[in-house]
Amino acid sequence: MNETKQKILNAALDLFSQKGFSAVSIRDICKVVDIKESSIYYHFKNKQAIFDELLQQFESIATELMSQLDQGSMTLPDTFEENLLEKTCHCFFENYLMDDYCNKIMRMLSIEHLHSEEMQKIYDEWIFDKPLHFQGKMFSLLGAAGIVKAADSNYLAVKFYAPIFLFMQRWLFCGELTEECRQTFRENAYYHVNKFFHEMGDK
Amino acid sequence: MNETKQKILNAALDLFSQKGFSAVSIRDICKVVDIKESSIYYHFKNKQAIFDELLQQFESIATELMSQLDQGSMTLPDTFEENLLEKTCHCFFENYLMDDYCNKIMRMLSIEHLHSEEMQKIYDEWIFDKPLHFQGKMFSLLGAAGIVKAADSNYLAVKFYAPIFLFMQRWLFCGELTEECRQTFRENAYYHVNKFFHEMGDK
């Protein structure tokens, strides 16, 4: 891909994730990339097209990641904790929920998700549906294997994911996305995960 | 309060909660209220002042509600379920989380919470801190009374509130705030609450 075009996408993602699509002007992006305003229209049809390309890029990356996670969790773990928890969860957390690129996209989606019904759908999909669906399947597998009680894997997924989602919301919107804040998110999330699996093990 | 001024506030809340502060123009508000744009400046110093007054109005109402809840939960319940669950929880849900006016404010806050650090603080306060603090105190009381295990009332609060928060986010941004959608939220929330207290009782 063209160097300038990628610079524009990077700058746009940074700005959109900080202030939202409509609060960022073409001028703002160009100032960061250090090109003239008209030049941006050589690379993109219009402002919306920048947003769209950003989203599309993300969707292909995230889809790939999710399918890897799905495959990973298909091969049933021998021992519950060391394999699934340590591998699958870690991958989902570090490569998705805490990944710098994904976080920027999520912030951007969070800000813009009511600009259109389509946006809303995409937001719901990547923030709620996909993670919950993935975790639901995980619990359903664990249930089938007799590792956890087989009942209501969807509610189990909610109980598992909701606190993580809550911590993530705080992390995503604590101002700048600094490493320090991310660490707090990480600690809270893992504290919950450990407790959660421990409590399950008790039963 | 002046009649026109209240009309402006109502129209502004409706619009802000639908499209966000910056996506709503003075024109838009005036069109609804049926006054000329310049007239709005008789009642408010500027656009921001409308937003501020909306917020301030909400904070006084919500503060009052929260203090009632606090008082209610102070008087330790005799029997855990019928009193606390039915009364306090119901009050918190119906008068706050599902209240039409509060929902509009929450949507508005959700959309605008990164426009300024101050906004972020207010959002965090009313969406996370106050509810979590209130529920933490509740669990701490229940713990002191030996009704639940006394440990980590903060994490208990998170486990209790996070699913509700997750359901609420979906409800707040499912498009229009129709009664039908609210009912789905209500069902999901109460399903969780019942399960939660039931599981606690098991121990």
Next chain:
Amino acid sequence: MNETKQKILNAALDLFSQKGFSAVSIRDICKVVDIKESSIYYHFKNKQAIFDELLQQFESIATELMSQLDQGSMTLPDTFEENLLEKTCHCFFENYLMDDYCNKIMRMLSIEHLHSEEMQKIYDEWIFDKPLHFQGKMFSLLGAAGIVKAADSNYLAVKFYAPIFLFMQRWLFCGELTEECRQTFRENAYYHVNKFFHEMGDK
């Protein structure tokens, strides 16, 4: 009507009739009227609205004029030449074909008539259809009265109007609409009219 608004309309008509709708910018108009560009949007929704209002104003004026002409030519003349020629024709020429305001509109229409099918229709109506129809009716009346041979009043109208139309086109686009050029048009037109009626009288 508001003073500024009328000034804008006047300036717009002058400019549109000289250079055409799309070659004239809002800036151009504002420069003439001596207001800032944003001010124009207080008086008109957009650039097109200025054009539309100009056209609508013209259509009501011209419609009124045409209906007067129609009425005038209904009362059959006693003597062919002195009444119809001198009165009706004179009125049609001086108040329509050579009227300063109408000429500007005609030029404007001439330049813009292929911007849209609607424009084309309006142009055809006021440049071809209405004049030809009016003259056709005139000849048909004269024919019924036995003053001219009754045959093909439509073709008579064309023979009568076409040279006037040709002279008018030259007049409308001879550069500036100076009084000197209009005089040339007037002479050519009346030369034709006199010859035409004289030749008719011969038969």
Next chain:
Amino acid sequence: MNETKQKILNAALDLFSQKGFSAVSIRDICKVVDIKESSIYYHFKNKQAIFDELLQQFESIATELMSQLDQGSMTLPDTFEENLLEKTCHCFFENYLMDDYCNKIMRMLSIEHLHSEEMQKIYDEWIFDKPLHFQGKMFSLLGAAGIVKAADSNYLAVKFYAPIFLFMQRWLFCGELTEECRQTFRENAYYHVNKFFHEMGDK
């Protein structure tokens, strides 16, 4: 001539004749020719140069045609009708007034003729002066030969040409230049010509 260059000229003529010089962008032309915008500047100095070359091409073609017509009408006809009417007129009509290429140029000229005084001159020359001059000479010859009354050959030319011009204007701007519309023009024009010569013969 270079192939690409000719493609550009063809595309430009098509577009200019449909929407006018200034309403057509370099982009538009390049899209049709399927080259990049910068490439056009290898073949032409600028947009105006395309227009100029188009015009110059037309002028040499039309000049040649007119001189043929002049020569043709110089050799006095033996019999008025069969020779002059059928040959000269037919040639002038079919090869000029109704010729596809000429029509496109005429439309283009019609739209652009007030962009500059030079354009106006060219338009007048090819739409009014040359045709009228040619016909004037024709009638003057016929007069000298005693076939028509010798008087005012210029006015005769106007009487002859004006209806044709009027029909042509309608034809040129009836939307698309379809064969069906051209046929209407042809019929109207020949109806007039026949009537005209017939009436002349009566005297």
Next chain:
DNA sequence: GATGAATGAGTGTTCATTCAT
């Protein structure tokens, strides 16, 4: 209390053109 009129600053976008490759 309300409004008619105006405005400065800004927005996204188009366009003809240039120039190194």
Next chain:
DNA sequence: TATGAATGAACACTCATTCAT
């Protein structure tokens, strides 16, 4: 011959705000 990349100038239009009445 052709093009990728860039740009200055212009464009129509929006918006929050001001101020005299």
